[in-house]
Amino acid sequence: MKTWLRRNLFRTWWDALLTIVFSGVALWAMWSVFRFVVFTGRWEIIDVNLRLLLVGRFPKESLWVLYGVVIATCFWGAAALGGGKVAGAREASRSEQLFAAVRRFGLLVVVGLLLVVLAGVRESMWFVVAVVGAIVLGLQVKKWRRSIAKLRQIPAVIWHVALAITPITMMVLVIRSADVQLWGGFLINFYIAVLSILLCFPLGVLLALGRRSSLPMVRLVCATYIEVVRGAPLFVLLLLSGVALDFFLPPQIDPGPVFRSVTVFTMFTAAYLAEIIRGGLQSIPKGQTEAARALGLPTVKIIFLVTLPQALRNVIPAQIGQFISLFKDTTLAGAALSILEMLKISEAITKQDAFLGRGYIYEVLAFAGLLFWVGSYVMSKESQRVEKKLGVGQR
Amino acid sequence: MSESVNADATQMSGGRTDSDAIVVLEGVHKKFKDFSALKGVDFKVGKREVVVIIGPSGSGKSTLIRCVNRLEEHDKGRIIVDGIELTLDIRNIEEVRKETGMVFQSFNLFPHLTVLSNVAIGPRQVRKMSKAKSEELAHELLTRVKIPEQAEKFPAQLSGGQQQRVAIARALAMKPKVMLFDEPTSALDPEMINEVLDVIKELAKDGMTMIVVTHEMGFAREVADRVVFMSDGEIVEVGTPSELFDHPKDPRTQKFLSQIL
DSSP: OHHHHHHHTOSSHHHHHHHHHHHHHHHHHHHHHHHIIIIIOOTHHHHHHHHHHHHBTOOGGGHHHHHHHHHHHHHHHHHHTSSOOOTTOOOOOHHHHHHHHHHHHHHHHHHHHHHHHHHOOTHHHHHHHHHHHHHHHHHHHHHHHHHOHHHHTSOHHHHHHHHHHHHHHHHHHHHHHSOGGGBOHHHHHHHHHHHHHHHHHHHHHHHHHHHTOSSHHHHHHHHHHHHHHHHSOHHHHHHHHHHHHHHHSOTTOOOOHHHHHHHHHHHHHHHHHHHHHHHHHHTSOHHHHHHHHHTTOOHHHIIIIIIHHHHHHHTHHHHHHHHHHHHHHTTHHHHHHOOOBHHHHHHHHTTSTTTTTSOTHHHHHHHHHHHHHHHHHHHHHHHHHHHHHHTTTOO | OHHHHSTTGGGOOSSOOOSSEEEEEEEEEEEETTEEEEEEEEEEEETTOEEEEEOOTTSSHHHHHHHHTTSSOOSEEEEEETTEEOOSOHHHHHHHHHHEEEEOTTOOOOTTSOHHHHHHHHHHHTSOOOHHHHHHHHHHHHHHTTOGGGTTSOGGGSOHHHHHHHHHHHHHTTOOSEEEEESTTTTSOHHHHHHHHHHHHHHHHTTOEEEEEOSOHHHHHHHOSEEEEEETTEEEEEEOHHHHHHSOOSHHHHHHHHHHO
8 A cells, every 4th residue: 555655645845746736636526526425506496497497387296207217227238238248358256346336326426315405306306216226137147048048048139129119119208208399308319319319320320431432423422411510500400400401301290309400410420420331441451341252241241241330330439529529419409499408408597586696507517517527427328338348459 | 170171181192293383473562652572473282281481570471372262453463372363353252362361460359259150250240050050160160270268268368379279260250262471470478389280280291281480490491392582573483392491592691581580
C-alpha cells in the first residue's frame, strides 16, 4: 500500500504537487455537487412534476404497462445478453465477479438511489427494487441455461423467442394504450432514440455498401445523399421536416411530429453511420475478399459473411458514439417540432405558478442532464463489454 | 477422406498422366497499367499433374495462377479450366472457382470465424451442404492436415504454420479438381515451413492436380512432375526437375539457378 502510494502518486516532488493539486480540484468539484444535491438544491419541483418529466401526458391508468415494460426488458436483457465469458478469459472467482459487478453497476446504483431520493416518492422504491430483482433473476436464468442439462438442450431460437415474448407484447400494449402524440418527457426521448437507432442502422449499412458499389449510378446517389445530409445542421433538418416531408407524401397523410422527428433522426444518423461503416469496410484487407472469391462465394455472401461482420466489429466504438449523440440530440425535437420531450417539459414546469421566476431551471436541467448521462453511460459501458466479448483487438 | 477428395487417386499406377489437360492457357496476356505481367503464355496442366512454377520476382508467376481462378482478369487469349472457359460470364467464373482451391502467401483466413467455420464455410455456403455435414467434413480435413484439436480456436490463436494448414483444409473442403498454391511458405518462419510442405507433398501423393508457385527448390525437385521457369512474363523453359535443375538450357534459367542455389 505504502509503496503503491509512493510509486504512483508521490514519486517525485513534481508528481506529488500534481497529485495534490488534482486531488484538490476533484474534492472541490465533489463538494460543490454534494452541496448542490443535498443543501442548496430545491428538489420539490422534481418531486411535484416527476411524472410529467418522465412520461409527459401518458395516461395515468396505463402507467403500470410502462413499468412492466421496463422490468420485463431488464429481465430480458440480463437473460439474453448478460454475463457471458469474455473471449479467452478464464472463469472468474466469486469475489472477482462481485468486484466486476460493482465496477459495472456501482455508479448506476448510486445514481439510481440519488434519483429516488431526489424524486422523494416512496412508491418509486418498489419500482427500483423490481428492476434490480429482474436483472438479478435474468442473470440467474442465464446461468441456469448454461448449467442445467435439460435447459441446455432447448434450441437457441426457441429460447430467445420465449424470453422475448413478454417484453415485446408489453411494448405493443404500451404503444396501443395511448396515442404517441400524448407521450412526453423522457419516455418520448427514449422512444424516438430507440426507433431511430433501429431504423438508421440498416439504412447506414446499405448507404455504406452503396457508396462502394461498382455501379456508378448507385454510387452517385448514395454519395450525394450522404454529403447533402451531413452538410445540413440537424436543427435545420428538424425544422424543415415540419414542412418538407409533405412534399414527398400523399396529401391525405399528415404525419405527426414524432413521425417527422424519427424520420429526420434516422436519415441524419444513417448518413454519419454510413461513413463510419465505410471506414470499417476499407480497413478489411483485400486478401479477405480474394480468399472468399477463391472459394466461389457469390458477392452478396462475401459482403454479409466475410467483410461486413469484420467491418462492423472494428467500428463499434464510433457507432456507439453516433448512437449516444443521437440519443442526446432528441432534446432538439422539442424546440423544433414542439414535441413535449424532457427538455421542453423541464422549461415548462419552471413557469408553473409555484416556481415561476425563482430560478428553478438549474435543478430541472441538472435532473434532465443526469437522466441522459445515465442512458449514455449504460450504452457506452455495454458496448465496451460487447467489444471484449467479440474479442476485438485480439488479433 | 482421401477417396472423396480424389476418387480415382488409387487407380493411378506408375507415372502420372498428362493426356487430358485440366487447365489450358492459350496466348494469355495481362497488363497492369503499362506493365506487361504476362506476354502470351501457352501452357497445359494435365490431370493429377504437379507443376511447380519458379522464377525471379516480377516474372508473372503469381499473376499466372491468379488468372486461373480469375482473381486477375486476363486481357487476351483463352483460359479453360475443367472444360469451362473463363469469360465475363460470372456464372462461369463461379463455376471455375468452385473447382479450384487456392492457398495464399498470407493465409487470408477469416479472423472472425473459428477454425472449424473457416473450413466449413465453403461447402456450407457454396455447395449448400447441411451444417452438420459441412462440420463433419471440416473435422475430417483438419485431421488430415494434422490439427484436429484446434477446431474451436480462432485463427489469431494459431501459429503461422497451423494457419496455413487450416487454409489448405479450407481450400480442400470445396473438393477442388485443381489446387493453386501462391508461395504458400514465403510468409512463414523457417521452422514452420516443413510442416506445411509435408501436407502439400501428401496431397501430391494422393494424386491432386496442383500448380505451385514457390521458392523452395528442394520441394520442387521432390514433388514436381514438371518445373516451369518464368521470366519477364514469359515461360522460358519447361522440363522435369532433373532436366531443369541439372541441365538448364536457357541462359536466363542458368543465371537464376546459379543465383539461388
